[in-house]
Amino acid sequence: MNDSDSSPSPRPVRFRNPRAAHNFQGRTCSIVGVGSYVPERVLTNADLEKMVETSDEWITTRTGIKERRLAAENETTSDMGAEAARRALARAGVSPEQVDLIIVATVTPDMVFPSTACLIQHKIGAHRAAAFDLEAACSGFIYGLEVGQQFIASRTCDTVLVIGAEKLSSIVDWQDRNTCVLFGDGAGAAVLQHRPNTHGLLTVCMGADGSKGDVLCLPAGGSAKPASPETIAQRLHYIRMDGRETFKNAVQAMLTAAREAMDRCEVSIEDIACIVPHQANLRIIDAVGSRLGAKPEQVYVNLHKYGNTSAASVAIALDEAVQEGRIRQGDLVLLVVFGGGFTWGSAIVEW
Numbered sequence: 001m002n003d004s005d006s007s008p009s010p011r012p013v014r015f016r017n018p019r020a021a022h023n024f025q026g027r028t029c030s031i032v033g034v035g036s037y038v039p040e041r042v043l044t045n046a047d048l049e050k051m052v053e054t055s056d057e058w059i060t061t062r063t064g065i066k067e068r069r070l071a072a073e074n075e076t077t078s079d080m081g082a083e084a085a086r087r088a089l090a091r092a093g094v095s096p097e098q099v100d101l102i103i104v105a106t107v108t109p110d111m112v113f114p115s116t117a118c119l120i121q122h123k124i125g126a127h128r129a130a131a132f133d134l135e136a137a138c139s140g141f142i143y144g145l146e147v148g149q150q151f152i153a154s155r156t157c158d159t160v161l162v163i164g165a166e167k168l169s170s171i172v173d174w175q176d177r178n179t180c181v182l183f184g185d186g187a188g189a190a191v192l193q194h195r196p197n198t199h200g201l202l203t204v205c206m207g208a209d210g211s212k213g214d215v216l217c218l219p220a221g222g223s224a225k226p227a228s229p230e231t232i233a234q235r236l237h238y239i240r241m242d243g244r245e246t247f248k249n250a251v252q253a254m255l256t257a258a259r260e261a262m263d264r265c266e267v268s269i270e271d272i273a274c275i276v277p278h279q280a281n282l283r284i285i286d287a288v289g290s291r292l293g294a295k296p297e298q299v300y301v302n303l304h305k306y307g308n309t310s311a312a313s314v315a316i317a318l319d320e321a322v323q324e325g326r327i328r329q330g331d332l333v334l335l336v337v338f339g340g341g342f343t344w345g346s347a348i349v350e351w
């Protein structure tokens, strides 16, 4: 933690809009390293054909997903998150001891408590770091970036690790073809720091609509309906989703969030080098991209390999886009997400 910052002021903000000004009242916050991890085991659409009444053709045309990764039985959300974190820290050239705060976005914590963030803190040896979990379903990574950014801007922390990690295979109903074909496991991480003369996160937008909570949820296992033989018999400890309703809301909310972020920064879609959307369904991604007026080559897609990994999704996609050279220094990147809650969010990052 650092109270005195003698670094020179960043160069003048490139995009001037009073609504974005709050981002620059404190220190700026950059993503100085990203990393991700996906488990080895691959579950293909052909494998799923043997498990439920479905087909590769249906899954591919309705979702764009061809395969997903599944964690090993003894592999936990914190194991995957820790590995993604180690990779992000290595790329950033930051040691675990430098980390002041760990934020883990997940709906599949290893256990109710202690937090997965605390488990990861121990696994990576980030002994100085405070640690907590954040739950905003598939939008959790963007929420985490905003929370982390505020700690950097306020000078409360110098280094924040934001992780999205999920073992969704542990809450998927493998008898429900409506949902089991959609999800996968994995983790992604970002290291946040202030870097003089750079802007990094230009803006982050977040939103929620709790009236739609039951459209996409896990009904039992919380304090409202503790796990019991009855909840298990009714399969209430698995993901429930009204797919059509979620789809409709996802397209609208992601569009609105993307436009709000661009509006705040006074940039248009042509200024964005790479859009990294939540990887839930290719038809959602295509609908959002085309309504924003984006060219297909501006939009990063990897859901054919991993399916929907919830809070890890955009973090894994961001890392892969960077490693593949789709995002370069100085590029403007638009992140946009949607998930259970409902929750949504967007961010524009100057890379």
Ligand code: UT7
Binding pocket: 053, 054, 055, 058, 059, 062, 063, 138, 177, 178, 179, 181, 242, 243, 244, 246, 247, 250, 280, 281, 284, 308, 310, 338, 339, 340
């Ligand atoms: O991460 C949070 C965000 N999550 C999302 O954004 C997911 C949003 N929703 C979706 O991606 C899509 O709604 C789904 C992929 C889940 C479903 O696609 P859809 O085009 O909305 O299909 P549908 O729910 O309208 O179902 C069409 C038909 C149904 O049969 P009937 O009732 O028309 O006879 C389903 O029973 O497809 C059937 N179906 C399947 N058939 C083969 C549903 N799942 C399957 C399946 N294989 N796996």
